[in-house]
Amino acid sequence: MQAVNEELALSLKGRDFLMLVDFTKDELQYLIELAIDLKKKQKAGETYHPLKGKTLGMIFEKSSTRTRVSFEVGIYQLGGQGLFLSGNDLQLGRGETIWDTAQVLSRYLDGIMIRTFAHRKVVELARGATIPVINGLTDLSHPCQALADFQTIYEHKGRLEGLKMAYIGDGNNVVHSLMMGAAKLGMHMAIATPKGYEPDADIVEQTKANTLDSGSTLYVGYDPKVAIADADIIYTDVWASMGQEAEQKERELAFADYQVNDELVKLAKKDYLFMHCLPAHRGEEVTESVIDGDQSIIFDQAENRLHAQKAIMAAIMS
Missing domain, CATH: 3.40.50.1370 (Aspartate/ornithine carbamoyltransferase)
Incomplete structure (x- = not known):
């Protein structure tokens, strides 16, 4: 089982998280069990910092309560930090192409979470980025x-x-x-x-x-x-x-x-x-x-x- 989990962990490193259909049953089950384990660690007051020194850029073109708070607290509890990026500040796809934005942010950050309207924006961002992109919500999907x-x-x-x-x-x-x-x-x-x-x-x-x-x-x-x-x-x-x-x-x-x-x-x-x-x-x-x-x-x-x-x-x- 340990060997299987190690294999699954390796298969997920560096991946984008855009839609659940992109993942196998075993990979989804692994993420669920990892979530339960991290929950137990947090409840027990155990410090666990696998993302120490890492930064997550959080792009919000749609307002949010749960998504912003949970990602910002989550990255902090994992030892990293979250950077809130308003859609108005970035002008994503308007003042600069999505591809260029993705390339630039990839030079500064270790991961990107985006919550937006059109699903194509998330797909284009992931194509242009060299770091993992997480779909925080689109009109098509909420993984x-x-x-x-x-x-x-x-x-x-x-x-x-x-x-x-x-x-x-x-x-x-x-x-x-x-x-x-x-x-x-x-x-x-x-x-x-x-x-x-x-x-x-x-x-x-x-x-x-x-x-x-x-x-x-x-x-x-x-x-x-x-x-x-x-x-x-x-x-x-x-x-x-x-x-x-x-x-x-x-x-x-x-x-x-x-x-x-x-x-x-x-x-x-x-x-x-x-x-x-x-x-x-x-x-x-x-x-x-x-x-x-x-x-x-x-x-x-x-x-x-x-x-x-x-x-x-x-x-x-x-």
């Missing part, structure tokens, strides 16, 4: 969130393989990353969205191809009752994400039958766990009774952003 979610499920359920996750709501970046990871890790996934709000068709097809290797299943449909039946995990997200505020009223009408409430969760397994990536709008996508109930693990998820991201940074930047 750091998904890795933390799988860590949280593993801690509560003791396994991932064979579990069923039901996602009710918008077919957005979070569900894209959950789909990719679930297919790799052997979890069954069922998604219910209103018509016109389905997940990206290419990602659905890519995910279906990966389910053939892991033995998992993927359901994408429109009926939340079908999706949630016998689910081990229930997951939802806001109906209108950042940048979609103008669509709020329209989306409220479209998603009216997709609220996760006491009646709907009765169709899941009795020991289901409820998850939400936050921020949440209580009374919209989920009722207070569910999100603040005994089976909600939303704050464990939020905490694990710190530990999962520390695992990513330690694995690819050390």
Whole structure:
């Protein structure tokens, strides 16, 4: 096992962390177990500085609470330092090409985390950089969130393989990353969205191809009752994400039958766990009774952003 872990550790060094589909099941499992180990070290007050003297540049073109705090605290706890870089200060892709920016930052930094809108920016940045690039969120993908979610499920359920996750709501970046990871890790996934709000068709097809290797299943449909039946995990997200505020009223009408409430969760397994990536709008996508109930693990998820991201940074930047 030690030899296998050493091989996995070597395979991750210097890699970019852009989408979960880029990693094998074993590599994802290694990152989850590393995150759990780093969490134990932090809780025990153990000093662990594999990134001593290293600097992470953190580019934010989208504002954030959890992403900024967890990355900045995480790199500090690993012995390095984080440098906040506002999108307005960098003029990324406007005053200077993304390629040139990537080349310059690679001369100063040891890693880059970027949280932005267009996924192509992250891809272009990674192509131009000679240091690891981490996707902190794009409109297409949110791999750091998904890795933390799988860590949280593993801690509560003791396994991932064979579990069923039901996602009710918008077919957005979070569900894209959950789909990719679930297919790799052997979890069954069922998604219910209103018509016109389905997940990206290419990602659905890519995910279906990966389910053939892991033995998992993927359901994408429109009926939340079908999706949630016998689910081990229930997951939802806001109906209108950042940048979609103008669509709020329209989306409220479209998603009216997709609220996760006491009646709907009765169709899941009795020991289901409820998850939400936050921020949440209580009374919209989920009722207070569910999100603040005994089976909600939303704050464990939020905490694990710190530990999962520390695992990513330690694995690819050390």
